[in-house]
Amino acid sequence: MSKKIYIFANESESSAYTEKQLRKKLDKSGYTIYSEYSDDVDLLVCIGGDGTFLEAMHRFNFPSMPIIGINTGHLGMFQEISPYMLDDFIFNYSQEKYALQKLSTVCMKVKTTDGRVHEHLGINEVLIKASATYSVHLNISIDGSFIERFSGDGVLIATPAGSTAYNYSLGGSVVDPRLEILQVTPISPMNTTAYRSFTSSILLPSDLSLQIMPDMYERKSTLRVVYDGFHVEYDDVEEIEVGFSDVSVNLMRFENYDFWRKVKSKFL
Numbered sequence: 001m002s003k004k005i006y007i008f009a010n011e012s013e014s015s016a017y018t019e020k021q022l023r024k025k026l027d028k029s030g031y032t033i034y035s036e037y038s039d040d041v042d043l044l045v046c047i048g049g050d051g052t053f054l055e056a057m058h059r060f061n062f063p064s065m066p067i068i069g070i071n072t073g074h075l076g077m078f079q080e081i082s083p084y085m086l087d088d089f090i091f092n093y094s095q096e097k098y099a100l101q102k103l104s105t106v107c108m109k110v111k112t113t114d115g116r117v118h119e120h121l122g123i124n125e126v127l128i129k130a131s132a133t134y135s136v137h138l139n140i141s142i143d144g145s146f147i148e149r150f151s152g153d154g155v156l157i158a159t160p161a162g163s164t165a166y167n168y169s170l171g172g173s174v175v176d177p178r179l180e181i182l183q184v185t186p187i188s189p190m191n192t193t194a195y196r197s198f199t200s201s202i203l204l205p206s207d208l209s210l211q212i213m214p215d216m217y218e219r220k221s222t223l224r225v226v227y228d229g230f231h232v233e234y235d236d237v238e239e240i241e242v243g244f245s246d247v248s249v250n251l252m253r254f255e256n257y258d259f260w261r262k263v264k265s266k267f268l
């Protein structure tokens with residue numbers, strides 16, 4: 001039976017052109033291209049940049065089929081191929097010459113004072129900050145034991161995949177994706193006698209979770225939670241729990257994929 005493929009592309013001209021070329025080539029090779037997304041497609045193609053990939057993951061609710069990214073964006077850490085590599089890609093795919101790289105997600109559960117729990121997942125990261133330009137005041141515990149009183153712009157919790165994104169701009173470390181860890185990175189921490197927190201990132205194993213409670217002072221203010229660039233505001237947060245989630249997605253990688261070579265080519 002012929003494989004079913006769905007193509008998701010951003011609005012740019014080069015993405016539209018790449019999509020057109022790809023459709024022609026896949027059609028010629030006998031693949032079925034769906035005009036609408038369905039969970040039963042065998043392959044999801046994302047044409048664009050990292051932002052486009054993140055958008056697709058949230059829109060399609062972190063699907064389980066293999067995903068291939070074609071980079072027409074700026075950076076393209078999630079993308080495996082460039083538009084000139086379409087023939088190679090179709091050849092490798094048809095020969096099943098690929099590996100799947102599992103990307104774990106970080107999960108944030110926001111408990112509000114009305115007793116409800118709101119869940120948000122991030123492929124790159126989740127973060128908590130104030131809704132306006134104020135600083136936030138947060139009591140942070142690791143696995144249930146109190147660790148620090150944070151004051152500053154916010155706290156970011158990155159997956160290994162997200163370590164090269166916002167986390168990196170904040171002075172966080174680049175993490176090899178083979179490590180299952182969460183990186184907790186402060187955003188402009190203020191260290192005074194009133195509030196004291198780590199000024200560097202801390203690393204947590206995948207089975208530990210983090211509890212973040214707004215300080216008494218913060219109870220009346222609005223917190224903004226951000227996940228992969230999307231955001232929601234809550235003005236009645238009781239506690240936020242952050243940990244690894246069971247949800248993951250599978251990126252297609254070809255024979256010559258090497259994480260550190262990719263990082264070097266994009267950053268150094």
Ligand code: NAP
Nearest residue numbers: 049050051073074075076077124161164165166169228229
């Ligand atoms: P955006 O504001 O349009 O672009 C953010 C930049 O981050 C883009 O260049 C994007 O690459 C790149 N990026 C995304 N994921 C990455 C990753 N895993 N490793 C390295 N770079 C990555 O937002 P967007 O495109 O929708 O992406 C959302 C992400 O932006 C968030 O998850 C957050 O990590 C990041 N962000 C970074 C900062 C900062 O560094 N100061 C501030 C806000 C948000 P493409 O060009 O390929 O899209």
Ligand code: MN
Nearest residue numbers: 049050051052
């Ligand atoms: Mn972008």
